Every structure is written in C-alpha cells, then in structure tokens.
Amino acid sequence: MLNKKIILCGFMASGKTTVGRALAKEISTCYVDTDELLIETYEMDIPTMFTKYGEDYFRDLEHETAKKVSEMPAGVISTGGGMLSFDRNGEVLKKGGTIICLVRDFDKIYEDLLSDTNRPLARDKSKEELKQMYDMRISKYQKYADHTVENNGSIEDCVKKIISIIDGN
Numbered sequence: 001m002l003n004k005k006i007i008l009c010g011f012m013a014s015g016k017t018t019v020g021r022a023l024a025k026e027i028s029t030c031y032v033d034t035d036e037l038l039i040e041t042y043e044m045d046i047p048t049m050f051t052k053y054g055e056d057y058f059r060d061l062e063h064e065t066a067k068k069v070s071e072m073p074a075g076v077i078s079t080g081g082g083m084l085s086f087d088r089n090g091e092v093l094k095k096g097g098t099i100i101c102l103v104r105d106f107d108k109i110y111e112d113l114l115s116d117t118n119r120p121l122a123r124d125k126s127k128e129e130l131k132q133m134y135d136m137r138i139s140k141y142q143k144y145a146d147h148t149v150e151n152n153g154s155i156e157d158c159v160k161k162i163i164s165i166i167d168g169n
Contacts, residue, residue, distance in 0.1 A: 003074050005097025006166065009141045011134050012081035012122055013112040014102045015151045015158065020078035023159050027166070030075040034065050034083060041065070046080075047118060063089055070096030085137050090144035100162055101145035105152050106134050 006023065008016045017033050024031035038061055039045055049058045062080060066089040069077050077097070084090045084099075093099060110130060113122045122130060142148065147165050151158045 004166075005070075005072060005074055006076045006162065007069075007093050007097045007099045008076070008078045008102055009084045009093075009099055009145065010081065010102035010104070010151075011109060011137055011141075013109045013116065014081070014104045015155070016078035016081075016102055018155055019102060019151060019158050019162070020076050022155050023162055024076040026159055027076075027163065030072075031078075032069055032072065032075060033078045034062070034069060035078075035080045037069070038062065038065050038080075045118070047123075059086060062086075063092075066092045069093075072096075081137070084144050085140050090140070094144050098147070098166070099145045100165065101138075101141040101148045102151045102158070103138070103148055104150070106131055108152065109134070 008020050008023075010016050017035075020033065021031055035046060038049075042049065042061060044052070046058070049061070059082070062083055063086070066079075066083060070092050079089075079093070084093070110127055113130065116122070125133070149158060149161045149165070
C-alpha cells in the first residue's frame with residue numbers, strides 16, 4: 001500500500017488515465033482522475049464547461065480541483081493535460097506529492113487525438129498547432145516534475161518504471 005501521493009502529468013493522450021488506473025491497481029491504492037473529478041463535482045462534461053463558460057472559468061474550477069486533490073493523504077492522481085500549464089496548479093500539486101511526467105511520441109498522441117471528440121482544446125487545431133502546444137506544455141510539465149517516464153511501450157512497462165521510481169531503484 002502506497003502511503004504517499006503520485007501525481008501523473010503529461011500532454012493530452014499521453015496515457016495518464018490508463019497508466020494511473022493500472023498503477024493504482026498494481027500498488028493497491030486509490031485512484032483519482034482530476035478531469036473525472038471535475039465532471040462529477042460540477043455535473044457537466046469538459047467540452048460543455050468550455051462551450052458554456054469558457055476556458056478561464058474551466059481553469060478556475062481546475063485550480064479548485066488541484067487544491068482538493070493536493071489534500072488527499074495518498075494515492076495516484078492523473079491530472080488533466082492543461083493543469084500543470086498553470087503555475088498556480090503546479091505549485092499546489094508540487095507541495096502535495098511526487099510528480100511524474102509521462103512523455104509519449106507526439107505522432108502517437110496526434111493519432112489518438114484525431115479520434116477523440118472529448119478534448120475541446122484539440123478539436124479545431126492543426127497538427128502543427130497541437131505540436132506547438134505540446135512543446136510549450138512539456139516545458140511546463142518538466143518544471144514541476146520530479147521524474148519523467150517515457151510511455152511509448154506497453155502500459156505494464158510504464159507502470160513498472162513508475163514503481164521502480166517510487167521504490168527508489
């Protein structure tokens with residue numbers, strides 16, 4: 001049982017949710033996805049939040065969610081792709097646990113984003129625009145990450161790498 005918090009960050013479609021769930025199961029701890037928590041708390045999906053209230057409003061709700069999960073005693077937390085793009089969230093989460101940045105080849109991410117309609121910031125962007133966003137966000141993630149883990153192979157391999165980090169190997 002894990003007695004600390006592991007916070008996963010990374011770009012959209014980098015595997016945070018899938019890896020987070022698998023990691024939590026493997027180490028027998030609770031799992032929270034900040035996007036899922038937002039949807040549950042505010043009873044609205046993320047594209048609707050963006051459309052109805054705008055990105056600034058969404059980012060304020062996201063910050064409240066960051067504060068909420070930072071108070072959890074332990075577990076695995078997957079953050080939304082944009083959460084650590086904002087220093088106020090990075091600072092709150094950094095105090096609350098070990099941050100691991102998942103990185104994945106951009107072309108693989110782009111392929112996955114093409115078929116995903118639940119990502120309002122990716123919906124109307126060209127590959128070049130998404131690559132610019134990816135490059136900008138990666139530098140923000142790196143600013144707050146304690147460790148970086150490549151996620152271009154299997155979920156199991158990524159989970160093993162994270163467990164090795166947690167165990168200090």
